[in-house]
Amino acid sequence: MNALDVQSITKVFGGLVAVSEASMAIPDRAIASLIGPNGAGKTTFFNCVSGFYKPERGKIIAYGRNIQGLRTDQIMALGIARTYQNIHLFSGMTVLENILAGMHSRRAMGPLGALARHRSNRDEARNVLANAYHWLEYVGLAGQGDQFATNLSYGSQRRLEIARALASEPRILLLDEPTAGMNPQEKQTMIDFIRRLRDELGLTIFLIEHDMGLVMNVSDQITVLDYGRVIAEGTPTEVKNNPRVIEAYLGSQAEQEPHAAEIPDDLPQDEQPQKETV
């Protein structure tokens, strides 16, 4: 069974088609990558899968279950966790508390239990705390558990975000640019870490990445998105040699450069939704 099966989803913002008829399938325990130029609709695609956006058309099936139209918390409870391109940690909470918050959907303690602290609740609290420490250690943040999450360094914040996602015991992990801002050594560590996640925890990993080197290195499968459409899918070698990919993502060098004032009228629509000022 495929871990994730996305069947021709379309997401439109206003008049802009951000994701158009995109389909892909990720086998169980695979590492899949989604690449494409900046703003090709990758994050929108992720947001559709994790339930932030409701696609206008199409189906999203995770482990045989249709998750399209579910709320984000329901999707998370079904075992799809994610990280974010711009780190979104819970400020005002410690590192450990962030991880604990990630375990929310795996805990049963209700408000009455919290008030009464019956034995089962205490046991749960202990288990959860021990588990949280496990994840803290797993991502190498042991010793920093009582700090405010926002006081961590950039790389540590990224790792904490992953720990928070892992704490929810997911089956599919979506990573949005996990190596952004890292130097090559750190990137290498991250690659190893991602592999470890797959091998040790048996996770299916789906990531967005810019760094081609990393992508080619780590992925079992690559999907290329351009203007919201899937233009290529396959193994790293296949994708690397796909002429459409080279043209769209890497930019063709040989093309004649038009003069600025003569920009053609049929400008492709930009996919980026307007930033909301709330």
Added chain:
Amino acid sequence: MSLLELRNVHTFYGKIHALKGISLRVEEGEVVTLIGSNGAGKSTTLKTISGITPAAEGNIILGKQEITQLKPDQIVGLGVIQSPEGRRIFGRLTVRENLEMGAFTRDDKAGIAQDLEYVFGLFPRLKERENQHGGTLSGGEQQMLAMGRALMAKPRILLLDEPSMGLAPLLVKSIFEIIKYLNEERHTTILLVEQNANVALQVAQRGYVLQSGHIIIADDAEVLAADPSIREAYLGGH
């Protein structure tokens, strides 16, 4: 004497040490590019120069003047104009108003009118959409608007943050064409931050490579473009 010089600049976001001692300089009439991966500190460098995230340590010198402690509007008043990442045009203002905001620090009405015509000449599509709200423009048009807005300020030095972001290759070409034109014909000094290092190194004379808040390599653009390790890391490895 360089037009803009950064000496050992440190910047913090909260407790995150984003710039760990950046030193760079931009000469009059040059195009200098900063390349590096996401989160390396490229945009932060530009924000620090503009005073949005003031430097905690170090000096920023414009010509002979120290501008480290100045407020953003004062720095803009001195001709350091930034076109921020992601365009950041004012979505609820019309195209014309956006351009007028670019000329906020200027008082000469005639000069502004002249420059407006010049920008419209450069980007005829903006002229067509003069009274549309900025938010309704397409990505490419927004980028044109952002650049036009920066030009309206008559920059001594133009800081461009990822002008190619989210644009089709064709548009990227034309945007860089304009950058080249500005530099060659209008003698505008440009500090260019770009992820698409390939293209950036083509227009730039010199380049700096940033990594985790440090400058790791500084050299001429051709040298950088030819460097195999750079190619491996930032130019897509082909």
Added chain:
Amino acid sequence: MSAVGTLLVLAFAERVDYVTQTNPATFITWAQLFSIGLVLGGVYALIALGYTLVYGILFMINFAHGEVMMLGAYCGYFAMQFVIMDGQHSFEDGAALISTIILPLIVGVVFLAPRRAAATNQPNESLQRSTIRNFVIMPGRFLIGLLIGYSILVALSNGAPHMYLIVVTTLGVLFVVVCGMLFSMLVAFLLERTAYRPLRKAPRLVPLISAIGASIFLQQVALRIFGPGRKAYEQPQLLDTPPNFFINLGTLGVLPVNKVGVFIVILSILLMIMLYIIVQRTKIGTAMRAVAEDKDTAALMGINVDRVIVFTFLLGAALAGAAGVMLGLRGDDLNARFGFTPGLKAFTAAVLGGIGNIPGAMFGGFFLGIVESLGPQMLGLNNDWKNAIAFSLLVIVIIFRPTGILGELTGAKKV
């Protein structure tokens, strides 16, 4: 959700129908109530604009806005007393005296204006030369303006005494309004400086509490300085005479119209138009909108964000001051608590229209005023429930349109 909404609307319509069937008020009563609501709404709208302007730019509820209005109204009161003192216990005489200064001044300034604009349009002329030329010519032009203004007054007083009275009263009242506006602006300036600016980067609720403290403080200061007794504006003859004037609506009846009310509605609409022009047409207005949208980018344009914020506060305060003076002119008595209720209602109106949205605040103000005055009668309820009706409406509107009537609906979530 929408089904519930439809049901509510239907129930409301049914109730209104029932009430009008069983208790048929005349058309004139409805019209009168409507006009009362309109006047009230004008004042609410003006105050609401202050809330909305500040909110739009700082995302902060300026709880002390009502007190700013109250202090403006007090200043207007003293200005009025000053005019009356000038005229030896007669507002009209005082206004005439003041007019002899103001009108020529206005005309004089108007005469100055075109020349200055022209100077900048001549690029060849050096700045220095134009300044010198202006310096030489200005007093002359100004004097001519003064003379013309004065002669207009004299001509009016001899030729058209009624017109003269109108002009003089208008100028006198405008003087009072402007005094109120200026004082409100001063208060708002001090407030922004001391209570809000240090908290610009603090969590959102902190300036709110600071504003509440400032509101309590200003109220108590007013109580100490102006005393606990109430003060009523002396109304100018022209606006005061109770038989107002009447509009004959033929078979429908005769609608009495309150002159002060007409004055308030006209002035508030004029002020709103002025605000609209400032915000939409001027450079600083555009800068305001830019800052409201994106402070960092606005700063990159060379806009001094602090200065724009202060300007916004001043603009809101000016409108509040005007509103305060208008309330005084309408016959309300001043006291230290004077600003609280209109402030709260105006805030409600601003939210009703969609806070941060200028047309929303105007619409919300008028809407709330009209609902308050028509609501109890329409639903056949006691006046006891007037505010409950207004607040229920607010609650219902916000529940069905979570960002107010004219507010933009928040779209996709930001991730």
Added chain:
Amino acid sequence: MHRKGLSLIVLLVVTLLAVTPVLAAHTAPGTSTQPQQEEGVVVIAPGESIQIGLAASLSGDVIPEAGQDIRNAAQLAVDQFNEEMGGIEGFPVELLVEDDQCIPEQAGNVANLFVTEPRLVAVVGHMCSGATAVAAEIYEEARIPMVSASATNGQLTAAGFTVFNRTVSNDDVQGLVVGRYIAAVLEAETLAVLHDNSDYGRGLAETVAAIAAEEGVNVLEPQAIDPAEQDYRAVLTVIAGEAPDVLYFGGYQNEAALIVDQMREVGMEDTIFFSADGVLIQQFLDLAGDAAEGSHLSLPAAEVDEEVNETFDAAYEEAFGLAPDELGPFHAQSADAAAVIIQALMEVATLDDAGNLVIDREELITAIRATEGYEGVSGTITCNEIGECSAARVQVFIVEDGEFVQLEVPEELQMVGDSME
């Protein structure tokens, strides 16, 4: 080692300190110079003053001006007494003023504060009925008599407090007579009733409405206005549609002035405005101006001695720089409340052998209840068995040429007997 030792020493010191609260209390002999206090008796040493408390809203949301008026008047009465009589047996009377903001919790605080003052013998106040109800329970327990100048709610005296008295009239009495007056003298066919939703206004208005309806007048449903607002045109317009002959308003002068003004705007020139003692002050005339002409106002009082009144007004103006009528309506009642307390104090206070002034609390409570025929500023004051000290007669005034002119009230309308209970 060093660290441990130091910590241990500190810890021992703590232990010693912990024992001290008990020890400390038993060491030195007392130095108190105060006379021994006995149960139920206030003993005041020579040189000290007798304290009378006064609680009113001085800074709150609720009409602080009326509170300041009450404060001023009582202060004046006390000062005058001290000046003229030199105090009680040479002991000066002191007024202890506290602000209760008319909030019940604050009133509780103030009452408890007064209760703990050992030299405080009686209280003028409280101002608002709600605050008074809360405070009265506390004074009842502490046996401190109170005389309110402004708490008019009928329930207060009906509740059976032994310490509560008031120099202001019960709403029920006034409402009864006014209701009859409107029916019989004004011969109103339709009566509209408006109140400010305060304890005072609502009670009064509802009583008037009930009595008038009994007398056969067509009474419209009572409507409330919000005194925090100043625009009552809408409700007046609705009332104008019914063309009532009389508009009765229960409330205070500020709102009344606005109402008479706005009545003209909505075309109710022919309707008679009728209100009560809360409006019967100069400030109403000042604020309303011409619009007040023809208004009827009731006052629960016996014949007022004009001379006493004028003297008082002059003294007030001299002391505080403003006429008493400028602030609120209850100054006369307040001065009388203070005077009634002082009167009773003079009766019960005795000197003991040591030259201390002794006041028996129970005696004072009885003495205040027994006040009879005291000629006060607000008229002759006689307290009845439930603590109503103002006269149970009602006068009616009309505003003519900017002055209050008394009208005759037919004797059969007064019928005081059945007004109580």
Added chain:
Amino acid sequence: MLTLGGAAQKAAERADFARWRQTSANLLKQLKLDYPLAELRHWTVLLLPLFLFLLFWSSVSQPVSGGIFDTLGTESGAELHLVDLNSTFNLTSSSLVNARSLQLILAFSMVIAGIFAVQGTRQNFSRYPYVLRVGLIYLFILIWLGVAAWRVTLSDEQFIAPSIDFLGWESQEWSIVALICIALGMFFYGLLSNRNPRNFEFSLVLIMVSGLVMLAPLNMDQYQTNVSTLVAVWIMFGLGMNIVVGYAGLLDLGYVAFLAIGAYTYAFLSPINTQAKLNRTELNDLGWAIYIGLVVVPLVVFGASLAWHRLGRGNTSNRPAATSALKRLAPLWKNQPPLLVTLALIGVAVGATFLVRAVLEASGQLEVWQFSPFLVSLFVAMFAAAFAGFVLGVPVLRLRGDYLAIVTLGFGEIISLSLRNLSNITGGPSGAVRLPQPVADDTPALTASLAVLYLNVVFILLIILLANRLRNSRIGLAWLAMRSDEDIAQSMGINLVNAKLLAFSIGAGFAGVAGMLLAANQPGGIFPESFTLQQSINVLALVIIGGMGSIPGVIIGAIVLVGLPEILRPVQEYRIMAFGLLLVVTMVVRPSGLLPTPPPALEAEAQNLYQSRREE
């Protein structure tokens, strides 16, 4: 004025505290003073409440007469040496601060210092010998018990008479029972705390501070007690608001509605007072109805379903762990016995309730007790307010930030207007008057207010315990995450609907308890003036001033907000002005509140648990 804020800011910028601290620390190190000074500072913080207590206990604001001091003096046989603050500080009645306020300040400072002391304790004190640890803790326990017992033996009049007198016990008997309970509790606490030497210092300070706080009211006069009670009520109210605003980040400007609901519930359930305008007979019937509807029926329904479930009749399918509270309750609803059985059970329960009432009525007990025993009112008030919170929560789920604030403000105003206008139910502006206090009728005033104060303290402790548990539980973390970012919180599996509704109803429930205690403390009655927008604003200010989400902050906030105006009484008419100014200054100087608490440090415990689990 103009540059006040600016100047403060500039001063803070210029003062390079970090550098000063560094320099002075180095200097101290050189002088070898750093350790002793740190130790001194540490112990000063811990002992400050004790010093303040001593000063407070040995001070008196007025001439020694009557009340506690009288008996204190005569019983001990020696005259007391009390610090007469008036003469010590040379205060006259006209000076700005009078002794009573000074004493109140002392009492409040003691509470605040106690908070700092408890927070300032260090862990890991195993270096003290066992005997010393045990000795010190039991010494403290003995001292406090001794003082308390001494108070009991003094006189029945002077000691508190706990509330519920329907058992016919005299207050002395109650006192002894209470004392035994406290003694046992403390004994076991001492036993437990000695098991873990790491917590020794904490236990010591906790016992010391709780002893101080419990004994301090005995030195208060009636006014100070009353003010303290009001502060206590506001602490409870603030703790409720703290859940809604501080934890869940939902800005509620109509929060006073729940206080009103709690207070008026107490009034509804109170004994008939024939003199009051409103007909309490009817209201008492309403009270019975509320009691049956809110307490009896749900208990029967849940009890029945639980029993049915246990009997194995119902659907026993495994319920998923990751569902909402409501859904986990759902099986209980679903597993009902047949409808008729349920109805019959309800009928029996209701019948039994009425039977009890009839018996009480017949035996004449109802005259005194009148169904409204304090504890029943307490539960009904809590449930009624929580239910109101739930009902308010449902429509506003979609709203955020200021729109939520304004809608709740609207709700608050509507409730407040209803209190005024529905005069045949609430008594309108005349209020619901003459409520019973939860003490025997003939209790002296000071004793009664002391009893109410102690009652409030007990409820505060209970609510703090509950709030603290909530804070550290799954739901508390969900609230905090929601406050930080709603969308991300939801994507972390948190059901926003549940979290919001829970925050609203639990917060409202706490406020209901506060309101009920407010009414119980005020025998004069409750009035609409106590439930206006101003109070909602005050309670919000309380939470913000103390520090969002901080329980000690709430206590300090309540002291500042309710105590400060009282302390400022000597400045008379300027007190509210001073209060407003202080509000601004506080916010400008300390924008994060007076006492923001750091989140709990969990890592050490987590590590232990993790390691011990791995070893298994």
